Amino acid sequence: MNALWQLLARHRVLSVLLFLLIFPLLMPYEALAVNILIFGLYAVGFNLLFGYTGMLSFGHAAFLGVGSYLTGISIVHAHLHWLLAITIGVVSAALVGVLIGHLAIRTRGIYFSMVTLALGQIVYYAFYKAERWTGGENGLRGVTVAAFDVAGLHIDFTNPITKYYVILGFVALALWLVSRILASPFGAVIEAIRENEKRAAACGYDVARSKLLVFVLSATICGLAGSLRALHLSVVPIDSLHYLQSGQAVMMCLLGGMGTFFGPFVGAAVFLYLEDVVTTLTRHWMAVVGAIFMMFILFFPRGIWGSLVARWERQAGSGTASGGESDRTLESVQP
Amino acid sequence: MTGIALGAIYALLAVGLSLIFGMLTVVNFAHGAFFMVGAFLGIYFQTLTGSFALSLVITPLVVGSVGMLSERFLVRPLYGRGIDYPLLLTFGLSYVLIELMRVLFGIEGLPSSTPAALRGSVDLGIGRFPLYRLVLIGATAIVVLGLWLVIEKTRFGLIIRAGSRDPEIVRVLGIDVAKVWLLVFGLGTAIAGLSGVLAAPTRAVNPEMGITVLAESFVVTVVGGMGSLMGAVVAGLLVGVVFSLTSLLAPEFAELSIFVLMALVLLVRPQGLFGRAGLMG
Numbered sequence: 001m002n003a004l005w006q007l008l009a010r011h012r013v014l015s016v017l018l019f020l021l022i023f024p025l026l027m028p029y030e031a032l033a034v035n036i037l038i039f040g041l042y043a044v045g046f047n048l049l050f051g052y053t054g055m056l057s058f059g060h061a062a063f064l065g066v067g068s069y070l071t072g073i074s075i076v077h078a079h080l081h082w083l084l085a086i087t088i089g090v091v092s093a094a095l096v097g098v099l100i101g102h103l104a105i106r107t108r109g110i111y112f113s114m115v116t117l118a119l120g121q122i123v124y125y126a127f128y129k130a131e132r133w134t135g136g137e138n139g140l141r142g143v144t145v146a147a148f149d150v151a152g153l154h155i156d157f158t159n160p161i162t163k164y165y166v167i168l169g170f171v172a173l174a175l176w177l178v179s180r181i182l183a184s185p186f187g188a189v190i191e192a193i194r195e196n197e198k199r200a201a202a203c204g205y206d207v208a209r210s211k212l213l214v215f216v217l218s219a220t221i222c223g224l225a226g227s228l229r230a231l232h233l234s235v236v237p238i239d240s241l242h243y244l245q246s247g248q249a250v251m252m253c254l255l256g257g258m259g260t261f262f263g264p265f266v267g268a269a270v271f272l273y274l275e276d277v278v279t280t281l282t283r284h285w286m287a288v289v290g291a292i293f294m295m296f297i298l299f300f301p302r303g304i305w306g307s308l309v310a311r312w313e314r315q316a317g318s319g320t321a322s323g324g325e326s327d328r329t330l331e332s333v334q335p
Numbered sequence: 336m337t338g339i340a341l342g343a344i345y346a347l348l349a350v351g352l353s354l355i356f357g358m359l360t361v362v363n364f365a366h367g368a369f370f371m372v373g374a375f376l377g378i379y380f381q382t383l384t385g386s387f388a389l390s391l392v393i394t395p396l397v398v399g400s401v402g403m404l405s406e407r408f409l410v411r412p413l414y415g416r417g418i419d420y421p422l423l424l425t426f427g428l429s430y431v432l433i434e435l436m437r438v439l440f441g442i443e444g445l446p447s448s449t450p451a452a453l454r455g456s457v458d459l460g461i462g463r464f465p466l467y468r469l470v471l472i473g474a475t476a477i478v479v480l481g482l483w484l485v486i487e488k489t490r491f492g493l494i495i496r497a498g499s500r501d502p503e504i505v506r507v508l509g510i511d512v513a514k515v516w517l518l519v520f521g522l523g524t525a526i527a528g529l530s531g532v533l534a535a536p537t538r539a540v541n542p543e544m545g546i547t548v549l550a551e552s553f554v555v556t557v558v559g560g561m562g563s564l565m566g567a568v569v570a571g572l573l574v575g576v577v578f579s580l581t582s583l584l585a586p587e588f589a590e591l592s593i594f595v596l597m598a599l600v601l602l603v604r605p606q607g608l609f610g611r612a613g614l615m616g
Contacts (some may be wrong), residue, residue, distance in 0.1 A: 106605045114553040122594040290430025
């Protein structure tokens, strides 16, 4: 068990990819698998800021939405190549991240959550009113990519399995990037900021710059998730910019386990699978998810995956003197 | 005048939010939901009793009780576990409250109208104004003044002020802080419920109405400064006036304007107009 655990921890990107390769077979239908893939990435991007740096943003829908809309607009209005459209979507999300981040990191704690929420709503209303480009209340329609051939493979986005594996390629790239960031010295700095901001500053780290950087990185990942979502849905709903969408990232992250590598994916999968099942049984999905979320905060604040990690770490660490979470060295890699 | 009446609602919401934050350092993400519940129950009690005035008294009591129950059983276990947890919990609570109102009153919402006695307009010497707007402003003034008197002049207010500075010392002095927090949470949510009753005749009453209101009351709180009663009132009126003026001059930008106002305040004075810099940590 311990050896398997070590293996999982060392090759965390590889193990998650191996799982995701067979994942569509486990789901009742492929569209749900694609959804989980995209929202998993969204939650991973959010987790970078919330779980690892300890900054609770309620404005991350802005990045998901901007990624979606700019990708969509590039395809619908400018007829650009879809790869270029994704690039535009991601870069725009990063730029919006710079703007919002620049304002929001002036505040801390609870204030930060309120300010990111309000700044995110600016983006929502701006896109809502720019009806000529965004379709306003109805959302942007007709984001389609024509079938094409590459390296002897016929890629057709209307085939959900093909779509799943193309999107998985992008997700893999992003996950590798996130894993690299977390394993880098910068990854240690952001965790230091989460544990004690003043001490990190006293150690000579530029806290404001690190915060802005991680904010923008997180926005970029969420922007990529948004871009992919536009291709997946072939429409961009205006709700993807609303702060309730930001709240969804929070819920997924907490359900799975914040500050763990796999947690956000687990959370997204559980959230979307539950939504899929519950909405067939009752119309009152919001009450169910709200109640489950409250239960988790009250009784399992570490989330599903986070609780498992804590348990395994206790077992693994029982031989040595220290086993507590706070004793964990910053260099240790964790799944 | 429209702006000031709208601002009065904003001010009331921000006062409730600020009161809870100032004492418990909890941002109530369900504040919009309590406002919405207030609007629904306000109409319900009004049709039940046939009196707007009665509903104006009963509804805040009921909403405040729901608030107290939530504090006792949901928020209280989370004290001392980090500031994010109560915030997240109230976010989940808002989902449940919204769905609860959908179950009780349907997803369409309720029709709302100004009570017959308060229709029409009055001449103030500088022009004719709808009577109900004046009622809104008057009611807000009474609540804010009453709250100010309670906080500044009574023993309970003294405990609130001391508790927001240093709850530990207050506890050491033999005061049941838990009970005070319970009452403050109840009071804050009751004010949210009251603003819901008052606002109902001026807008569409549906289960989602609190969602936008929450974002707007955050803007007011950030502009005014967290935990400041004075700030909440001034910023509420300011935001209301800015909103009305832009809807008059450039309706396209009405919703945007108040958020831009907040961004500007953040750039110039991150702690808000009346905020203490120390509260931001």
